[in-house]
Amino acid sequence: MRREKNGAPTATDRYQRLIEESGIGLFQTKVDGSIGWLNAAAARVLGYESPQQFLESIHDIRQIYVDPSRRDDLLELLERDGAVTNFEYEAKRRDGGSRWISITARALYEEGRLEAFEGTFLDVTDKKLLESAAQSISSHLEPAAAVAHFAEVLQRAVPFAQLSLVVIEGDRYRRVVSLSGQGSADALPTGQWVALKGNSVEMVVRSGQPAVVDDTSEARWPFDLVLYEAGVRSYAIFPLLDRDRVFATFNLGRAEKGGFDREVLSLVEILVSAATQAVKNILLFEQQRQAVDHLEDLNRMKHEFLAGIAHDLRNPVAVIGGAAQILEEAWEAMPDERKIEVVQTIRRSVSGLQTSLQRDLDLTLLEQGELHYDIHSFDLQAVLREIVDSWASSVTTRTFELNVASRLPVAFGDPHRQGQILHNLLSNAVKFSANDSTIKIQAVPEPNEIIVSVLNEGDIDSRNHERLFQRMSRLSADKPGTGLGLYICRLMVEAQGGRIWFDGRTAEGVRFSYSVPLGDRGTA
């Protein structure tokens, strides 16, 4: 820096410093597109660390225009008026996102011709986005469409992998809409109610503040690994408030870890607050539509349920009726052992009925999301042992081997339901294996979860193994109840933050595995 004779900075230098260090973006570009200069603030708007970095990548200012024809408009105005005020256009950021820029500039002439222009370069994204977002989300009452429009706007400012709208009700939440952003992530399943307790969403509901998870591979929260596998590496949850109650959240997932710096957070927060009223309307509309759907569903389920029950009842009732009739008519003439045999058929039928009915009831509750889960830290090993012991003592035609490597870490979930999951898998294992074969159960601790596996000797048609976990219409199954066990397992496993899968078929046999989240979570 040049100095005056007395050591003070020269006027030129003072102005130069003013430009360089100004918090306002300043620039100069030439008509042919080359860049004269720009200051640090302008470079930062577009996501570059310094003017040097910007100039290394951008050689023609048209590169940053989302719509290059806008520059032609700009040049026209400059030709005509010699200046522009608040000329807005959308510019590309270094990370692929974009920002709305407003330019106020004056023309520079050389030999009477427009050569260049210089002026201020401001980020007005907030304002533009607010307008856009509010408009887009109010444009539709149907949640999926509204959120999709909103997502389009958001995507340009903050490229994301996944966006979900989640509605909160009491102690549980439900994903209403889930969208994947450009390319990467899968949409998440919607519709099922999940308990808030122990979830990252709960944290946001309690505090009323946004929350960020920088790296889902750390699996701090129950669903983090599910998100990781769906392509979301970091995520933030933004509350929508009605007075001081959090009635919904926008959950935004990005493909890179640590994708939420202060700038991104405040930008999205602004958008989300602009969307709040519209979301309220959408949810109201959605509630009403759901009530109608629900009634239709209930009607259909009632029919299916009754038909299913009737189907399950036929055999047992026929047996009980037939047996009772025989006993009544031939009591005196029947030898005692025969009487006892007949009575035992009645008892078996009654027992079968009880099992069917309990299972039918559970299934209905499960599907409606009404099944209650009592989620807390618990000892998984004890649960596994209890279930395996119970099966081993009542099924003597199989050998049950429980293998737990070492002391298992504390698990997180509902122990009763976890027991039911294993119970169902064992039931299948017995059904599809031969007499005197061995069924092996093992539990292996992984860094962020416990993996439980059930292996039975035998074979399986593994071509359609994804379909194994789907609901089969009960009436199309050979026997009442077959085909539902794995479906029920899946609903239960997923509701507790785990995943379940067909783990392969080898010479050893057929294996199914599922994951259980770890316990000892910090209280949300």
Add this chain to the structure above:
Amino acid sequence: MLKRKRWGKLDPASSFGVDRRGGATKLSKGDDEDSSCRIIIADDADDVRYLLRLVVESHEAYKVVGEARNGREAVDLVATHHPELILLDVSMPVMDGLEAIPVIREASPETKILMISGLDASYVATAARELGANGYVEKGIGRNELIEAISALCP
């Protein structure tokens, strides 16, 4: 007019003895239809087969010669024994009752087929008849009605 049989005294290996209660119909004297009706029972539920056997064998002239747990086994037994009648359940694994009808008719054309259904669907009865079954009863029916239905096919 259907002929009714008396539930006479039977050998110890069979089910039970004389039915002295009301409801038993009287044997018309001189009724000489003692030709044995050999019957096969096909149903996947053990207890249903057990009870059907009790009922069937409480009849002097009826004898169960085999039990099948699915359509495949039913066909094999019919081909081996050529019984006069088969009691055939509709819903069974491997091969269900409806599928088994044409196979049974081919293996043993003289065997009468009495379908026993646990389902309510009306189309099943029609389908069974069209496929060649000789009769159709529902599982909930009483013992007398079952015997009647059998006698209609197995005099």
